[in-house]
Amino acid sequence: MTVTVQPTGISAADVAAVARAQAPVRLAESTVDSMERSRAIVDGIEREGRPVYGVSTGFGALANTFVAPERRAELQHALIRSHAAGVGEPMPREVVRAMMLLRVRSLALGRSGVRPLIAEALVDLLNHDVTPWVPEHGSLGASGDLAPLAHCAMVLLGEGWVLDKSGARVDGGEALHRAGLRPVTLSSKEGLALINGTDGMLGMLLLAIEDAGHLFTMADLTAALAIEAMLGTDRPFQPELHAIRPHPGQAMSAANIHRLLQDSGIMDSHRNDMAHAVQDAYSMRCAPQVAGAARDTLAFAVQVAERELASVVDNPVVLPDGRVESTGNFHGAPLGFAADFMAIAAAEVGAISERRVDRLLDVCRSRELPAFLSPDPGVNSGLMIAQYTAAGIVAENRRLASPASVDSLPTSGMQEDHVSMGWAATVKLRRVLDNLTSLLAVELLSAVRGLQLRQPLRPSPAGEVAIAAVADFAGEPGPDIFLAPVLEQARAALRDRALLRAVEARVGPLA
Structure with a gap:
């Protein structure tokens, strides 16, 4: 093209x-x-x-x-x-x-x-x-x-x-x-x-918007896989429960998770079990509320970027009537604000993902999964340190979520006495999204391990696709393996649209 x-x-x-x-x-x-x-x-x-x-x-x-x-x-x-x-x-x-x-x-x-x-x-x-x-x-x-x-x-x-x-x-x-x-x-x-x-800021914001849209859908996928692996319930994701709080992003995420959890033998195994928890933990039950709010933040950023794409941001500008006028259209505040807001949202999507990982690995909260998802805990540490990695990334994202656009340093002999820091805001947004990719990769690996350990119970169609994709590079649960290359391949699987297309081929399109 x-x-x-x-x-x-x-x-x-x-x-x-x-x-x-x-x-x-x-x-x-x-x-x-x-x-x-x-x-x-x-x-x-x-x-x-x-x-x-x-x-x-x-x-x-x-x-x-x-x-x-x-x-x-x-x-x-x-x-x-x-x-x-x-x-x-x-x-x-x-x-x-x-x-x-x-x-x-x-x-x-x-x-x-x-x-x-x-x-x-x-x-x-x-x-x-x-x-x-x-x-x-x-x-x-x-x-x-x-x-x-x-x-x-x-x-x-x-x-x-x-x-x-x-x-x-x-x-x-x-x-x-x-x-x-x-x-x-x-x-x-x-x-x-x-x-x-504002071309550098806008370019980075536009690329970040494309990445975030994909990652937020993948966050719904990894959340659904983790909820299924932890014997969670799909009841909180019914559409009528989200229609009564009409945030559009929340409704989309809830619909994704609900669809991904259908036709699961694992879910059916405890659906009518009176001993099963009436309410799942917030990191499971409130996944659409967090990811959905991030989607709505993304929609705001899209609106800002579309306006900027239609804007004249030069200075001075040459008007058709012959005037040459100075403007302030080069000021990056709209882009800086949008990037900072997106960084906050993406950081929280990653933070709630890490909480689900921690729950999956904790023998006291994972509903009878082995400690750290190792079939032989003690001699083997399983995914223990993968969660450490995720925790460290969450901490970094919290630092990066501190807004750049509230800062300003005067320049040019005080002629330029207020600046936007929009470039810094968009640079760090891209770093947050890269970190989010890593966090979702840890959740993908952990959730698939959990689903594998639920055998012979049959996972959802989405779970079957995820298990097949991850098993290609991570194998089956067993003795400890060198995790760094596995996590790199999980990151690649998250970025690659092939996994999403394979899931959608089984369950239908996701928002």
């Missing part, structure tokens, strides 16, 4: 396709026309000699410094070099690709006053798989993602660094030459237009 950038923008699916599937990119003809009209306004300002921020003045605290016409190209190049001041490890390739595509989108909206060749140069980087080396630290989320975007722009100039496919750092000019591309020479306003905006 080719992603065509229109003057109206692009979709979240387009971003994922380019960032993760290396989909090719092209500019629509109407996009080129829109940029040419916008550029003509900037050229007119140049001819008139008017002082306009970003065109004929310095930047930030130097906004009142007039720059002579013959030095304006130099001004734009100096801006890129000075702002490419990040440090740290390189951002993942998918993040940088998303950021570059979103910058193309921003320029294509026709409010930045750049020549079409600038957007085309970014498209060339994407289509030739030239990924700038963008250090992790440098953005405060206002004026947008200045340093990360400047590192991308450096490569357009034939400078800076590129992230090689091997993970090594290579010279930007050399990378352009290898790809058969030439450096660009910037004109007035173009350097500023390349770096002012």
Whole structure:
């Protein structure tokens, strides 16, 4: 599939396709026309000699410094070099690709006053798989993602660094030459237009939204497997019990868990047992209330991201009537708030998952499963330390759930006296989601071990699928094994859509 950038923008699916599937990119003809009209306004300002921020003045605290016409190209190049001041490890390739595509989108909206060749140069980087080396630290989320975007722009100039496919750092000019591309020479306003905006934050938020949607469904699956393994009841997940508290995410999670628990011989074995607990523990019974609230938080983040995808976030902006006006649209507060809220929600989905794991491993609470899910506890420790790992990750997620967006440090001589920290918020959200993958992997392994130990009782169809998938790399319960590679494979199974598709083939689609 080719992603065509229109003057109206692009979709979240387009971003994922380019960032993760290396989909090719092209500019629509109407996009080129829109940029040419916008550029003509900037050229007119140049001819008139008017002082306009970003065109004929310095930047930030130097906004009142007039720059002579013959030095304006130099001004734009100096801006890129000075702002490419990040440090740290390189951002993942998918993040940088998303950021570059979103910058193309921003320029294509026709409010930045750049020549079409600038957007085309970014498209060339994407289509030739030239990924700038963008250090992790440098953005405060206002004026947008200045340093990360400047590192991308450096490569357009034939400078800076590129992230090689091997993970090594290579010279930007050399990378352009290898790809058969030439450096660009910037004109007035173009350097500023390349770096002012929320593209890094938005790219990370969009990728996190895609990941979170899948993980929250998988959290319902691992919860259902754990509840089944612990001889829980499916009664709290009946739809009429969630209709009386009409949070949409809760209803979806409850419906998923209820569906996953049907046709289970394990559940049938104790359905009418008077000795069975009337009420399961909160970590079992309240799974939809927590995961559902996370789903509703995700829906809020989707709404924010969709609005930002339709937004002009450059500064200054070139209006169709010829005005060039300064804005604050580069401020990342909406994205920072959404990312922080999502991090809190995802951290709690992981926390309740760890509580179910602890219950599965505890011989006093697991309803007659052997200690730590080992058939021979004592000599063998089973999954004891896997729960330690999960507990440590939960603790880290609690630290990461502390919001970044409530922080601010003034910069640029107090001209930029309130910043969003949206970049930090989205970076740590991705870390929380990666941690959530690990937590659900521990629960998947633990729940499957529990179901295996319930034999000869027949598990649910979903349980049968999960047992078959996990047994491929973890085998049957028995003597202790090297757990680290097993947990890595469980993480891969959680990320891979194949497990979800296999479950859905047996029980029907999950929300």
